[in-house]
Amino acid sequence: MRPSSRRSFTPLVSCLALFTLFILIPVASRYLLGWSDWSGYLSDIGFGSLLLLLCYRRPLLGTLLVLIWVVFTISNAELITAVGRMPEATDLAFLVDPQFLGHSTQGSGIGHPLFAAALVLVALLALAFGRKRGPIMPRRAYLIPVTLLGAHAVLQYAVPEESDLWQQYNLPHKLVAEGINALQSQAQDWLEGGDLDQAPDIDALALLDLNGKPLLPKGGSARNVLIITMEGIPGAYITGSREALHSSYTENPMPRLSQWAERGMLTPDYVLHTHQTIRGLYAMLCGDYDKLDSGTPKGVELLNNPMRNQQCLPAQLRSQGFSTHFLQGAGLRFMAKDQIMPHIGFQHTYGRDWFRNKPYLEFPWGMDDKAYFEGALGYVEKLHGQKQPWMLTLLTVGTHQPYSAPSDYLQRYPSAKQAAVGYLDDAVSDFLDNLDKLGVMKDTLVIVTSDESHGIENLRLASAWGFNLMLAPEKDGLPRIHQGVYGHVDLTASILDYFALPIPDNISGRSMLRDYDTPRDIISYTNGMLRQHDGQTFTECNFQHVCRRYASRGFITEQAQYLGRVSGRQARLVSQRAQLLDQSISGGQVGLHYQFATREPIQLKGKVRDDWADNLIGAQYLEMPKGTRTRVTLRIEALRMDRHGATLHLLTKEFEQDVAIEIPPIPLLKRGQPVELSFDFDNLETRKAFSFHLTGEGHGDIRIDDFSVVTEPLPVELVAAQQDEEDTVTQ
Incomplete structure (x- = not known):
């Protein structure tokens, strides 16, 4: 092939690869997976065509968008297949967690291997042939995604949808729509006068x-x-x-x-x-x-x-x-x-x-x-x-x-x-x-749920649909x-x-x-x-x-x-x-003190295989409100330990993905030499689903004497300084 022919061939391959990646595979997989819905097809074609236009002749931006698209699309399919739900905005970090991907869907790795392989191969092809050369797309081409996404918005407003969210949206479209609607809701609240005058009756x-x-x-x-x-x-x-x-x-x-x-x-x-x-x-x-x-x-x-x-x-x-x-x-x-x-x-x-x-x-x-x-x-x-x-x-x-x-x-x-x-x-x-x-049934109320x-x-509504089966001695007296x-809230009163x-x-x-x-x-x-x-x-x-x-x-x-x-x-x-x-337990208060140490002997494993299943402490899915400071203190003692001691690690996660918190390293734990650690971190934004993972490798038994987590309001002057900084950035 002559050089001029090769130059003309490259943008064609790039465009076809991007079309296949952003539009053809999502539409085909939606049909094959049984997620067919007019709103979903509009979402796939509309948002996919927008991404195609943004990536075409923009190799740096295209590389970023292609990689995000592949990770999001595969992870979205895996989560829907595994637990029947679409990710929320707060699950973004969760989507790229390799542990999630490893444990997802039926316990055997990727649940849709052909779908994932097709995405990855076409993405590599798109990246390989992505260039700044090629015919320039006319600006009116952007009318295609604008029209399709506008039709999707009108359809969503005019015709009530009872199908699952993944039938109506692809993941990036859903996340963008969520952000836009949050801003609209805030503006509407402001126009209507902010918060309600009085709390609703519950x-x-x-x-x-x-x-x-x-x-x-x-x-x-x-x-x-x-x-x-x-x-x-x-x-x-x-x-x-x-x-x-x-x-x-x-x-x-x-x-x-x-x-x-x-x-x-x-x-x-x-x-x-x-x-x-x-x-x-x-x-x-x-x-x-x-x-x-x-x-x-x-x-x-x-x-x-x-x-x-x-x-x-x-x-x-x-x-x-x-x-x-x-x-x-x-x-x-x-x-x-x-x-x-x-x-x-x-x-x-x-x-x-x-x-x-x-x-x-x-x-x-x-x-x-x-x-x-x-x-x-x-x-x-x-x-x-x-x-x-x-x-x-x-x-x-x-x-x-x-x-x-x-x-x-x-x-x-x-x-x-x-x-x-x-x-x-x-x-x-x-x-x-x-x-x-x-003969247990003769004198025991058995409840299966x-x-x-x-x-x-x-x-x-399958995600909210439970059941309650009561097997009572008086079975003939009950319907x-x-x-x-x-619901579950009724079980205590019922018993x-x-x-x-x-x-x-x-x-x-x-x-x-x-x-x-x-x-x-x-x-x-x-x-x-x-x-x-x-x-x-x-x-x-x-x-x-x-x-x-x-x-x-x-x-x-x-x-x-x-x-x-x-x-x-x-x-x-x-x-x-x-x-x-x-707020039925906390009353809306911030300054709460959690103590997760049980002071019970814990036998260590020689090797940690999973920082969830092998976690030594039960401090998971906590919330740290905005404008607070969290202080963590721990003290661990070796009850029985060989001469090599024990290696301990403390990880922090938010929505099951590692987050960067400056935690001092824990010294090697040896018998007669307890380790103590104390550190704090500020929560300038609300942290939700925040988890501590303490793992240990060694041969012996340990006791956790202290693992306290205290969250209290930040000093007023620090909050004011942070607000001033945010205002400056906004201006």
Whole structure:
């Protein structure tokens, strides 16, 4: 090929590669992945054509945009496939976390390898042929993306969309739209006069309601209570729930548990209020909404509250003579469950280290479900042989990313996620069968539920859809399907009501052991959507700070009548109610002191493999407000150590991605030479989902005597100086 021909060929290849990368692959993958929606295609073509124009003949800018596009697009597909949600703006750092990419989707690396390979290869081709030469694109070419994105905005406004966000947007378009709408919302708030004159009423959400007709007028006859909490299971997996709510979901992932549901009282319209296990457990066991955003979990905040914890279910039952127990398949230190569970009233709290039976497969988070329930059965047998009534809460881990299932299940199911669910179905059903054979069901209230929902792609509200199955001795006196809207916030009141015990005033919600003639208010925050239901109107507020209203008697419904959009003051009422509910523990105060040291012996591993699973401290997902200073102090002592000592590392993460905090190195830990460390850092902007990861390698046992995190307001003069600096930059 002659040089002149080669020069004319290069821009053509570059343009074709950019077209394939930004438009053709996204459109084709949307169709092949089943994410087809007119809004989504407009988003792909409109935003893709804009990126193409920006990259063409701009090699430096093009390189940056191409790399960002590839990482975002692959990570977006992986997250949707793995947990059924699209990233939020606060997940940006999370998207490029190599640990996330390694553990994402079905526990086997990349879930869409051909899609990822195609993106990477075409991106390399585009970068290789990207040049400043070639015909200049006319400025009117920009009318193409402007017209398409404008049509997308009009379509979004004129026609209500109930499909998932990833069907309506590609990720960069969604993030840009989120920023634009945030600015619009702020401007509208300013024009309307700023904050509301008075705080909205939240009594309907926060108060206890026992005005319903009791299903068991004389109370329940059971003497014990067993709560089985399964990791991440949506309500759609239970046949009775699907049928009661007329769901279009046709798969039957848990047939054996669905058969057990026919023997008890199933509540299908059951709301999960948040994501994350510790938040779900708090709502279940303390009768209160956890944070309806990504702030510090209330279970952690509860460690500073010596009164509210006494109103949680374990503490209440303990005060009535029950022995109280918590047993999970994972380690306890993650998210401070080793402290939170005893604090809310569990006399005995055990994790992975308690189990002596051999697991059937290796799983980074803990016991596989079959081995877990076999160990738990032995625990129940010992409890049931005692005269004292008992409460036991179980928590599985096998259906947590990256999912746990043996090879024969992996061969029977199309994905590791489905195999893990099938494995759990058999394990929990075998456990219930054995409880029945042992006679435990005759005098024990057994409740089967899940901590959160790992979602179902293309199924409306799947991220907030849970279930509650009550297996009570009075099964003939309870309805098989319990109508009405309930949620995790109602579980504490329901159990205390079953045993006819006093219910503290600070407990929220209704009792599932009662029928109510009047509708109720309930709220949820999952997949970045804040949703409130008052029994007649369902309001859903999205990332654009725009709320859509629907006429709906239930919360989890297949379809609902669209009533229109609201924004400004009306939309802000929903978020303000959520913010007020978020302050039930802290009261909005900033200067809180967290102590994460348990002073219990910890056996170190010879090699750290995962800074999540091997974390020695439970200080995760904290919030540091803007204009504060955080001070961290720690003291660690070696109880038993070989001559080589132990190497300790402290990492900090925000939204699960490493963040640069100046932390002094921790000296080599040796016996008789405790290490102490103290440092602080300023929070000039709000930090959310902030986590500390303390890991250690060595042969021996250590004790963490102090790991305190104190966040207090910055000195006034420093805040003023920072504001002056920001004003100068703005000007």
